[in-house]
Amino acid sequence: MTKTDFLVIGSGIAGLYFAIKIAEKFPDKTVHIITKSDESESNTKYAQGGIAVVINKVEDSFSKHIEDTMRAGGEINNREVVEMVVREGPERLKELIEWGARFDLNAKGDIKLGKEGGHTEHRIVHHKDITGYELELTLLAKIDRLKNIAMNQHCFAIDLITEHHLGKEVHLDDEIHCLGAYVLDQESNEIETIISRFTIMATGGVGQVYQTTTNPLIATGDGVAMAYRAKAHISDMHFIQFHPTALYEPGVSPAFLISEAVRGFGAYLRNHEGKRFVFEYDERGELASRDIVAQAIDSELKRTGEDHVFLDCSHLPMDEFMNQFPNIYEKCIGLGVDISKEGIPVVPAAHYLCGGIDVDKNGRTSIKQLYACGEVSKTGLHGANRLASNSLLEAVVYAHRIADEIAKEEPKIEFQDIIPDWDAVGTTDPKELVLINHTRSEVQQAMSKFVGIVRSGLRLDRASRRHQLWYSETEDLYENTTISVPLCELRNIISVAYLITQQSIAQKQNVGGFYNIDFDENGKGA
Numbered sequence: 001m002t003k004t005d006f007l008v009i010g011s012g013i014a015g016l017y018f019a020i021k022i023a024e025k026f027p028d029k030t031v032h033i034i035t036k037s038d039e040s041e042s043n044t045k046y047a048q049g050g051i052a053v054v055i056n057k058v059e060d061s062f063s064k065h066i067e068d069t070m071r072a073g074g075e076i077n078n079r080e081v082v083e084m085v086v087r088e089g090p091e092r093l094k095e096l097i098e099w100g101a102r103f104d105l106n107a108k109g110d111i112k113l114g115k116e117g118g119h120t121e122h123r124i125v126h127h128k129d130i131t132g133y134e135l136e137l138t139l140l141a142k143i144d145r146l147k148n149i150a151m152n153q154h155c156f157a158i159d160l161i162t163e164h165h166l167g168k169e170v171h172l173d174d175e176i177h178c179l180g181a182y183v184l185d186q187e188s189n190e191i192e193t194i195i196s197r198f199t200i201m202a203t204g205g206v207g208q209v210y211q212t213t214t215n216p217l218i219a220t221g222d223g224v225a226m227a228y229r230a231k232a233h234i235s236d237m238h239f240i241q242f243h244p245t246a247l248y249e250p251g252v253s254p255a256f257l258i259s260e261a262v263r264g265f266g267a268y269l270r271n272h273e274g275k276r277f278v279f280e281y282d283e284r285g286e287l288a289s290r291d292i293v294a295q296a297i298d299s300e301l302k303r304t305g306e307d308h309v310f311l312d313c314s315h316l317p318m319d320e321f322m323n324q325f326p327n328i329y330e331k332c333i334g335l336g337v338d339i340s341k342e343g344i345p346v347v348p349a350a351h352y353l354c355g356g357i358d359v360d361k362n363g364r365t366s367i368k369q370l371y372a373c374g375e376v377s378k379t380g381l382h383g384a385n386r387l388a389s390n391s392l393l394e395a396v397v398y399a400h401r402i403a404d405e406i407a408k409e410e411p412k413i414e415f416q417d418i419i420p421d422w423d424a425v426g427t428t429d430p431k432e433l434v435l436i437n438h439t440r441s442e443v444q445q446a447m448s449k450f451v452g453i454v455r456s457g458l459r460l461d462r463a464s465r466r467h468q469l470w471y472s473e474t475e476d477l478y479e480n481t482t483i484s485v486p487l488c489e490l491r492n493i494i495s496v497a498y499l500i501t502q503q504s505i506a507q508k509q510n511v512g513g514f515y516n517i518d519f520d521e522n523g524k525g526a
Contacts, residue, residue: 003415004032004150006406007180007196009157009223011035013132014374014395015202016139020099021403023146026410030148032194034155034183036485037218050103050126050261051396052389053089056113060121062086069390072118072289073354073383074512081361081380085390085397092396093125101138103127104324116260116388118289124389129259129325135392154186156485157222160199160230160370161419176231178370179416184483191422191483197413198406201227201357201365201372202399206240206496207254208489210350211448214246214257220489221496223376227357228495233366236355237496238504239384239513242453243351244269244293247331247344248308255349256331258311260388263287265324268312270343271300277309291385291513294348298453301347310343348453352391354382354513355503363402369413371406373398384512435477436486439470443490443497451501457518463501470494 006022008015011033023031054060065086070077097103103125104112114124127134143149161179180195203223207215228234245263246255263269263286271277281296282288288296297309313321318340322329332339356378363371374395381394446466450459474491481487507514510523519525 001193001195001419001421002032003030003195005029005197005410006031007194007199008033008202009181009199010202010204010374010376011151012202012204012374012395013135013139013392014399015200016136016143017396018200018202018373018399018402019149020139020142020146021400022406023143023149025403025407027148029410030150031146032150032152032196033143034152034157034181034194036154036156036186036222037216038153050114050124050131050389051089051093051392052116052119052123052387053093053125053393054086054123055090055093055111055125056121056123060123064121065119065123068119069381069387070383072291072385072387072512073381074385075383076511077383078380084361085379085381085394088397088400089393092393092400096135096138096396099138099142101127101135103131103134114261114264115287116264117284117287117293118387119264124261124264126261126324128323129261129327132392152183152185155192156184156186156488157203157226158182158184158191158422158483158488160226160367161193161195162230162367165420166418175368176366177368177416178230179419181226182422184485184488186485193419193421195415195417195419197369197410197415199370200363200402201370201376202374203376205353205375206500207350207352209444209447209493209496209500210240210452211253211444212246212255212347213253213350214243214255215350216254220492221353222489222492223372224353224356224499225492225495227365227367227370227372227376228499230367230370232370233358234356234378234499235358236378236384236503237353237499238507239354239382240350240500241290241352241354241386241513242294242298242348244290244297244348245311245344245346246349246351247335248347249335250307255347257349257351258328258344258346259325260290262311262313262325262328263293265321266316268315269293269297269346270310270312271304272306272309289385290351290388294453294513295515297346297348308345308347311346312343313339314341314343350448352386354378354384354386359398361401362405363398364405371402373402384514433486435473436490439474440486440490440493442466443470443493447497447500451497451504453515455504455514455516457505457516460501460505460516463497464505467494467498467501471498
């Protein structure tokens with residue numbers, strides 16, 4: 001059994017930023033970060049886009065960024081949250097730079113600002129096409145210098161510890177409290193009980209619920225599933241953002257992302273006939289928001305029967321392109337695609353969860369002592385569709401606010417010493433892992449076909465009926481089999497797939513990233 005003041009589950013930008021903040025506020029308290037892979041493996045690492053932040057007050061303004069965010073989100077965003085995040089962004093960027101983060105500069109030595117789909121002004125701060133990786137390394141380097149932070153790699157969080165683990169006779173009060181987590185150490189294969197006074201969920205996204213995704217293999221929705229089992233409030237799971245331009249490589253997961261910034265740089269989307277087709281769906285063409293461009297590509301693929309479209313960069317200045325997008329250029333060349341002469345084959349892929357664990361403006365969930373930030377949380381910033389490069393911004397703003405909020409609560413919260421160890425009595429090692437792998441693949445295929453970019457009542461009904469079978473079979477396996485990461489991930493994927501499907505069924509209007517072909521010409525259901 002391990003005790004820590006602050007337990008952080010996840011090592012992306014949200015978790016790391018919070019850990020630094022809280023460790024500096026309380027140098028005499030302990031911070032434990034657990035991550036199920038290497039410390040740098042997260043959705044943050046693969047974020048090619050940058051941070052959307054208003055720093056050019058001459059051409060840009062907070063109000064413009066706010067309206068762009070609202071428009072992209074289908075106007076169902078929480079405007080109060082949008083205003084808060086946008087206005088607090090510059091200070092968080094300044095802090096990242098002070099901590100050592102490097103961003104691209106123009107000829108005058110000022111921060112170079114890019115433009116991406118859905119933005120009306122140049123306000124995206126980049127480090128070439130690996131902004132997320134640069135931030136991840138910056139934060140990890142700072143964490144290494146803070147002695148009260150422990151980083152536990154290859155540790156898989158199985159479940160949050162709440163009152164229901166303590167027995168019927170134990171009631172702290174009438175509400176649910178998070179008291180820590182049960183964690184599987186993948187090296188020793190032992191399940192450890194970690195007791196914490198505060199737990200911060202920063203586990204990232206759910207992309208691996210789908211067959212084609214830009215998310216890494218670890219993005220199996222663990223945080224959402226754990227919070228759901230602990231009875232936290234979860235909402236807007238049906239608002240899945242599909243990135244319009246993932247590199248088309250059949251069978252490859254995760255799919256390589258072709259950044260939004262490439263279209264902001266001037267690239268064109270063309271079909272196999274060479275036609276720029278997106279203008280038929282939106283007057284902004286390639287610079288429309290992601291939901292519109294992804295739906296346009298999906299419609300084009302269904303119309304033509306083709307497997308992909310092309311992102312044409314041949315008219316762009318190649319020297320500048322290679323300087324700004326070196327990794328994308330090298331990836332294409334490695335696959336034999338000369339972008340100066342031919343288009344990059346691209347296809348939409350599951351990219352970002354706009355919903356998640358409900359939190360307030362200070363990152364508090366409906367469970368006491370449990371906070372959430374980053375992609376796992378539903379803040380209200382994104383509405384029905386995230387504006388490009390708002391995710392890293394949201395992560396740092398909320399991580400900062402959570403640290404400030406916990407600082408107020410810290411003196412009031414004590415450890416609970418009545419927590420039992422994990423009970424594995426009656427379980428045996430699995431005899432056939434093929435069952436786990438097959439079901440995972442089955443879920444991913446069904447979600448892509450039935451609960452993807454375009455949905456219908458019939459497709460959603462079929463997915464819903466399949467969930468019942470997946471759930472019952474997997475729960476039976478879970479109850480009788482020794483805990484393993486593949487089994488836990490499958491269990492989490494099924495829970496997340498269920499939430500996405502059920503909340504899709506409940507949604508009665510097409511907006512943002514949600515589109516149901518059964519709705520009328522005004523986008524409304526019966």
